Amino acid sequence: MALWGGRFSQSPAEAVFALSQSVQFDWRLAPYDLRSSLAHLSVLESSGLLDKKVAAAIRKALEELVAEVASGKFTYLATDEDVHSALERGLTKKLGEIGGALRAGRSRNDQVATDLRLYAMDAMISIALSIAELQEALIAKATEYSDAPAPGFTHLQHAQPVLFGHEIAKHVHAFARDLDRIQDWLTRTSVSPLGSGALAGSSLPLAPEVTAKVLGFTSSAANSIDAVSDRDFVAEALFILSMVGVHLSRIGEEWCIWSTTEFGWARVSDAYSTGSSIMPQKKNPDMAELARGKSGRLIGNLTGVLAMLKGLPFAYNRDLQEDKEPLFDSIDTVLLVLPAVTGMVATTEFDREKMALAAPLGFSLATEIADYLVRAHIPFSQAHEAAGKCVALCESSGRQLHQLTDDEFAKIHPALKGDVRDVLTVQGALASRTTRGGTAPSALAQQLSEAKSSLEKTRSEFTAAAKAFSTMMGA
Known part of the structure; x- marks a missing residue:
């Protein structure tokens, strides 16, 4: 009709x-x-x-x-x-x-803007609750491996030893930022366009502030032209979903690397793996790869909408019909990927022995030498140089740092004593990183405790929002 x-x-x-x-x-x-x-x-x-x-x-x-x-x-x-x-x-x-x-008193212009806001708010609350499920799985996995030493990496090279639980826990904080963004987005999006008409409001005795309250919005639009033409909430939702996708992609990349034969750290559950149609021995981490691949799609939806919005004049333009499919697709994609990644994380087992053996490799304890010298009041520039010379000597002689002799340490720097070997252990390096956010067991325990408390609070807030939205919809 x-x-x-x-x-x-x-x-x-x-x-x-x-x-x-x-x-x-x-x-x-x-x-x-x-x-x-x-x-x-x-x-x-x-x-x-x-x-x-x-x-x-x-x-x-x-x-x-x-x-x-x-x-x-x-x-x-x-x-x-x-x-x-x-x-x-x-x-x-x-x-x-x-x-x-x-x-x-109503136009399709204010009608569709209202409908789309309601739909997007409902969907983003669901996504937030799904992210919370993934956070819970990450916290549980980080807790499981909170006592497991592993090499930490920068530039894909061994850097310093870390607790593997600390490595896993970093993703909890990334998704916590995503949940913060969704909460902020909900506040900005909770403005009702209904009553704005085509663009100029209405001469009929309507009450936009009343319909706004009935529909669960915080307020009604202050400017009717902006109300029907604004799609910031779509673009911002697509940005948030793109960031969620990027964070999922990082997990996917790490799981792919850890499950390679070369690393052999991760044993992905059969339930979250696939095989090969020609190679019977293959067990592929396809959920990780699909999570990595879907992020490009999410980013593409964001850039497409931004390009569509960039030149629209005045009030409503039919170009805005192009706001829906990218938003719908990104929401569907994230809701599809999150449960699969959550299951993959929850069911993956890691090889503690391999990680522990790899922790000191690549001279990852060299910073301990520099810190030892700093505690002896040697300027860090000199301490760094001395530690580098220790590494160079070990490389040329095929030894590890703790295998250098007392004389060799003293020749490199007179402040290097034999007791420097006391700090050249993985456990010692881990135990010393007690600053807030560090990888020491005590610091990691505090981090995980705070993360659990924060997750409980956030999940409670989004659960309440979901119930309120369901009530408004008459469900």
Whole structure:
């Protein structure tokens, strides 16, 4: 059912309708459109613009449509232009011409902006709860390996020994930032466009602040032109989802490396691996690779929307029809990847012995020599130089740092005594990193304790938000 056409003498050409049609992807907004329609109906009734009997009939029909859309009994047709025209078709089929009364004081411009915000808020809350599940799995895995030494890396080269739990725990903090961004985004997005009309507001006695409250928004839009044209919330959501994808991709890359024959640290569960169609021995970490690959798709959706938005003038432009598919795809993608990565993390086993044997390799304890000299009040520039000379001597003689003699240490720097060997152990190096955020067992224990507390608080907040949203939607 067309929502316009009175001033036109011809129907749209077939090619025009095909290009304009969006119902095939914006149908997922139907539950949110119906909920905003119920809120709009209440205002039309309370302001006296609709007779109570008419309003009651429309309300009953809308509530029937809510159930029929949820069950699949009512859906769009190939002749519907968009979700709004499809639902008005359903309404007028039930009520006749009075179904069109609901359109008073409302445009598809403010309608779709409202629907999309509601949908996005609902979806981002679900994503936040799924991220929390992954955080829980990461904290559990970090706790499991909180006593396991391993080499730490920079530039993919051995750097300093770390506890492997510390390595895993870094991802907890990355996703905590993602959850912070979602919370901030929800605050900025909780502004209702409904009542803004096409762009100028309405001459009818509507109450945008009332519909905003009914729909769970914090406020109504302060500028009607901005309300219908703003898609910052879409672009920002796509950025957040891209960052989630990047963080998932980093996990994927590490799991791929750790599960190689060359490393042999990680044993990915069979349930989260796949095989080869030709090589029967293969066990591939495909979930890790897919997580890594999907991040490019998420970034592409973000850049596409930013490019679409960059030159739009004044108020609503039809270009904004291109905001939905990238957002829908990114939300679907993240919700698809998160459970798979969570399961992979939770079920992977790591080889403690291999990691421990690798921890001191690559002269990863050289910094301990420099720190030893600093504690003896030697300027760090000299300490660094001396430690480097120790490494060079070991490389040329095929030895490890602790195998240098007392005389060799003294020749390199007179402040290097034989007791320097006391700090040239992996356990000693780990135990000494007690600063906040460090890799010492005590520091890691504090870090994990704080992470658990933070996760409990955050998950509680998002669970409450989900319940409030569900109540608003009438679920």
